[in-house]
Amino acid sequence: MDQTLCHYLEKRLAGTYEPREIYGMSRYFDAECRRRSELSGANVSNCKEMAWVDEWIVRLLGGEPIQYISGSAPFHEFDLIVRPGVLIPRPETEELAHRVHTEMGGKRCLHVIDVGTGSGCIGIYLKSRNPSWRITCIDISETAIGCSRENALKFALEIDFRCIDFNHFLPEPFEKWDVLVSNPPYISKSEAGKMDASVLQHEPHQALFAPDAEGLHFYRLIAKFAHKHMRPGGKIFVEINPTHLEQTCGVFRDAGYAHLVCLDDLQGRTRILCISC
Numbered sequence: 001m002d003q004t005l006c007h008y009l010e011k012r013l014a015g016t017y018e019p020r021e022i023y024g025m026s027r028y029f030d031a032e033c034r035r036r037s038e039l040s041g042a043n044v045s046n047c048k049e050m051a052w053v054d055e056w057i058v059r060l061l062g063g064e065p066i067q068y069i070s071g072s073a074p075f076h077e078f079d080l081i082v083r084p085g086v087l088i089p090r091p092e093t094e095e096l097a098h099r100v101h102t103e104m105g106g107k108r109c110l111h112v113i114d115v116g117t118g119s120g121c122i123g124i125y126l127k128s129r130n131p132s133w134r135i136t137c138i139d140i141s142e143t144a145i146g147c148s149r150e151n152a153l154k155f156a157l158e159i160d161f162r163c164i165d166f167n168h169f170l171p172e173p174f175e176k177w178d179v180l181v182s183n184p185p186y187i188s189k190s191e192a193g194k195m196d197a198s199v200l201q202h203e204p205h206q207a208l209f210a211p212d213a214e215g216l217h218f219y220r221l222i223a224k225f226a227h228k229h230m231r232p233g234g235k236i237f238v239e240i241n242p243t244h245l246e247q248t249c250g251v252f253r254d255a256g257y258a259h260l261v262c263l264d265d266l267q268g269r270t271r272i273l274c275i276s277c
Helices: 001-013 019-040 044-049 051-061 067-070 091-102 123-130 142-154 187-192 197-202 217-230 242-254
Strands: 073-077 079-082 111-115 134-139 160-163 177-182 230-239 262-263 270-277
Touching: 001 019, 001 051, 001 073, 019 051, 019 067, 051 067, 051 230, 067 073, 067 262, 073 091, 073 230, 079 123, 079 142, 091 123, 091 177, 091 230, 123 142, 134 142, 134 230, 134 242, 142 160, 177 217, 217 242, 242 270
Parallel strands: 111 134, 111 177, 134 160, 177 230
Antiparallel strands: 073 079, 230 270, 262 270
């Protein structure tokens, strides 16, 4: 990584971002420098003198996420395309996808549905690890589905993407799934005041906030959907708000699911529920 550019970013962004945040951002600048150098033949060390560097810095000072500025976000080993209107993938969702693969990866030819796919990150990860799986990814946002299709094309993965409102999703009678995985909108509007301003101002609220006061709306939909459209012995994997663990478990228990397993993330917080159908 170009140290001159790093020092320049530290000088311009200090006071607005923490040193660790600036270091993380510098990786995006470095990658863009290298990309532009390959295209133009310019020396990487001169990139800090280019207009785009100051343009990016101004946007960062305005609170715009670096992922939207650069048009990319990491997810495991993948460099995914992201753009405004598409939720930026989080480390917790990396753990969710990895857990599904860990629990189910020994089985072939599973049919998997990813509810609220966003950038397509979960489906892309699972398909790359399990080529025999048939994966359906749905999202209400045309922007998100367009982005997820681009990502699947980028990595040459065959995935079924559908722009669908899960509130009104009626699959064909023959469609049954073995695995349902979802990072649904689970933040209640009352929690907005605790969130980072850049998230509130720039990321899609439709992908963040549940339409009910408790943040449980989509878990209720998933529980109902799975009763009708999952095969016997199927599994549900959902990312959850750890502060609403008991309430979320209650949704599935009230719907008749007896076997729930709570899974912790790397920080020791319960962020994933695994439910047996």
